[in-house]
Amino acid sequence: MKRREALVAMAAPLLVGFQPAAAQPTVARGILAHFLDLIIPADDVTPSASALGVHTELEDAVRSHALLSQLFDYGLSWLDQAGGRSFLSLSPETQQAILVHAAQADFNQIPGRFFAVARLLATEIYFSKSEAIAGLPLNKAPQPDGYLPPWS
Amino acid sequence: MELSRTPDVVVIGSGAGGASVAWGLVSQGAEVLLLEAGPRFDPSVDYPQDRPDWERRAFPQKPGSRTRVLYGDLGILNADDRDLMRWSKVAGRDVPVLGSARVASGGGYSHVMGVGGSTLHFVGEAHRLHPDAFRLHSLTDAGVDWPMSYQALEPYYSKIEHAIGMAGTDAGPGRAQSRDFPMPAHPLSPGARVLAEAGRKIGRPWSVNPRAVNSRVYDERPACNYCGQCSRGCPLGDKASMDVSLLRRAMDSGRLTIVSEAQVTRLLLGKQGVISAVEVVSQGQKHRVETPQVVLAAGAVNSPRLLLASANAEQPDGIANGSGQVGRNFMETLWWNSAGLLPGLRNSHMGLPADATDWGMAHPASVPGLAGGYKLTHTTLDTGLNGPIGYAARLLPGFGAEWKAQMRARFGSAVSVGAVGQVIADERSKVSLDPEQVDAFGMALPRIDSVLTDNSLALLREMARGCREVLSRAGVEIAEETSNWDAFQSTHVFGTARMGLDSAEAVVDGQGRSFDHPNLWIADASVFPSSGAGEAPSLTIMALAARTADAILAG
Structure with a gap:
């Protein structure tokens, strides 16, 4: 199974029959970069x-x-409402508290599933950029140089 | 036209078995036509390990490089076995509905169709079976014995080891060698050194894992430069996948013709039980290729599939199926993996994947009261803990500035141990044809039933204990465990056209020859009567196939 298929599979069972009344995807979409x-x-x-x-x-x-799109619509809507007003208008401390809540939330509820999938996708994309691995003992790619010994 | 000639032998499938039998035949003067259902792979193009996004790329899936497989009965998840459930510090426990069906995941039957077969994505472990593996029933009362001994196969093990190029110190305890490996061992990686030290302290020694990867220039192929990407496809050719080793050698003879993307759809029966021809679809055209000898080497799923799909009025239960055993006795492999972080360890992402092993339990009667054994292997690199995406997804939970700092502080400290264990053939486990669904060629799709027995679950629990024990002694904080308890996922599958002495109970004899059809031979893992106790099967497949080549030429 490809990584993306695995993520879709993660989203699928949660979203079947799920219809939150407050979903406002077009409003919530703007906070993705900040999140x-x-x-x-x-x-x-x-x-x-x-x-x-x-x-x-x-x-x-x-x-x-x-299904992924639906998960993100619901997840971002939740994020934008969790603090009682627009996520971007909240203090940094409150935003941080909301993320901590999502990171620790039940994986079988929207906040927990949304955070887990968003984090997985974001870290995968981020660490595929050569700028992101600065500070790690890695070449830009495994080839052409490999990692010749000694290793310690 | 390549398909209009009549070769001495037609070989179906170009993985470890097909490549070895073809090499053995052409080396002795025979003309061979090798039909491969999948495409060709070009290492310099298809395995791009020189790009920053390398970690997002698994082994490439080209059109036609996988068989679509259906799954039937894979067993039921019992609440009593929830200790075998997969978990990680990042993902937590995705608790399955206990009492629900076990499902296939991660590709299910993990294989490659292409010139070189599944050796294209294998790590390159190349093991001899323990001599006692050939006597499973005699030693445990479970399963069946092989119709041959280790001693009968030893010359072929040695021949193959020198043909493909093996690096290591020795083949493992009890596995006597008539010749040493042709190349010295690779240096142990930082993670392997940790396990070797911990193993010494608990009295379970670790040793160099025999690998079909060049530690120096050999067979006109370069030495490994330790990029750690064996299972994503080796771009240098230092790993002895069949395309760069036995098939390249066989092509040099001028007597081997390989036709890729050529799907064999039927074996055609002639007079007196002889297979007269194979029906093959290539470039959209159906061809009939006459041949005096046929070797089937399509793997333990597609070989029985073709035999069953070739049923006719005279053989309504399929070709070579007088015993009724075609498709039966399917064996997956048990696997367990525990991984975590060891404070202070550096550079565990460097080195050769699967470079060290604990052979202590790799014997069919190693666990009192159970049938079958298992082997432990250092798996930090080959399970993907050699890049930051793997760490983020599996080992290091959290987010924000502190998490980034942790990533930099702890990257290179992962250590992972995997256990591969033996499944004993069970009545419920089999490959059959789906009664309704067909592929683009009109062939019925294969369906796998594979159930973990009480013996398998108990052995899996022993495997988990073995992994945890060595990691715990090393001081590793375990952060992730996975297994095939809650998901069918198997690269190594066996037994669906087993060899034996009795035509009533086996499909082929000890040389790989069909009891029912004198010119039909099988040369892949479907002939294994049992799987061995965690040893990787590719070397044994090659050795058996080289032996079959000799038998074909002996007449």
């Missing part, structure tokens, strides 16, 4: 997720699968 930058922020060594275009690639990937 991903909270997962992968910039630091002294490597750039943030959005600086490497992770949100754009992730959006394309999600849009090509109906």
Whole structure:
């Protein structure tokens, strides 16, 4: 099974018959880049997720699968309502608290499943960029040089 | 036209068995036509390990490189066995509905159709079976014995090891060699050194795993540069997949013709039980290829499928199926993997995948009260813990600045141990033809039934204990465990056209020759009467096939 198929399979059983009344996908979509930058922020060594275009690639990937797209619509809607007002208008501390809640939430509920899938996709896309591996003992790719011994 | 000539032998399938039998035949002067259902792979194009997104790429799936397989009865998940459930610190436990059906995942029957077959994606472990593996029934009362001994196969093991190029110290305990390996062992990786030290402390020694990967220039192929991507496809050709080793050698003879993307759809029966021709579809055209000898080497799913699909008025239960055993005795392999992080370890993403092994339980009677054994292997690299995506997805939960710092601090400290174990053939496990669904050539799709017995579940539990014990002694904090308890996923499958001494109970004899058809031979893992105790099967498939080549030429 390809990684993407596995993610669709993760989304599928949760979404069958799920119809939240408050889903507002077009409004929530705007917060994706900010949400991903909270997962992968910039630091002294490597750039943030959005600086490497992770949100754009992730959006394309999600849009090509109906179930993934539906999961993200619901997940982002939840995110934008969880603090009682627009996610982007919340304080950094409150935004952080919402992400901690999602990261620890039941995988079989929308917040938990959405966070897990978004994090998986985002880290996969992020670490496929050569800028993202600065600070790690890795070549830009395994070939052509390989890793000749000694290794310690 | 390649398909209009009548060769001395037609070989169906170009994996470990097909390549070896073809090489054995052409080396002794025979003209061979090799029909491969899948495409050709070009290592320099198809295995791009020089791009930053390398970790997102699995072994490529080209059109026609996988058989569509259906799954029937894979067993029921029992609440008493929930300790065998997969989990990770990142994903938690995706608790299955206990009492529900076990399903296929991760590709189910993991295989490659292409010139070189599944050796294109194999890691390159090349093991001899333990001599006692040939006497499973005699030692355990379970399963059946092989119709041959280790000693009968030993010359062929040695011949193949030198043809494909083996690196290592020795073949493992009890596995006597008439010749040493042609290449020295690869250096042990940082993760393997950790396991070797921990194993020494608990009295379970680890040793160099025999690998069909060049440790120096050999067979006109380069030495490995330790990129760690064997199972994603070796771009250098230092791994002895069949396309760059035995098939290349066979092509050099000028007597081998390979036709790829050529799907054999039927074996055609002539007079007196002889297979007179094969029906093959190539480039949209159906051909009939006459041949005096046929070798079937399509693997333990597609070989019985073709035999069953070739049923006719005279053989309503399929070709070569007088015993009724075609498709029966299907054996998957048990597997368990435990992985985690070892504080202070550096560079565990470097080295040769699957470079060290613990042979201690790789014997069919190694566990008191159980039939079958298992082998432990260092699996940090070949299970994908050699890149940051693997760490993020499996070992290091969290997010934000602290998580990024953790990634930099802990990358290179993963250690993983895998156990591969033996399944004893069971009445319920088989390959059959789906009564309704067919492929693009009109062939019925194969369906796999494979159920884990109480013996298998108990052995799986022993395998988990073995993995945890060595990791625990090493100080590894286990962060992920996976197994085939809750999902059917098997690269190595066996037994669906088994060999034996009695035509009432076996499909082929000890040389691989059909009891029912004197010019039909089978040369793949479907002939294995039992699977061995965790040894990788490719070397044994090649050795058996080389032996079959000699038998064909002996008449």
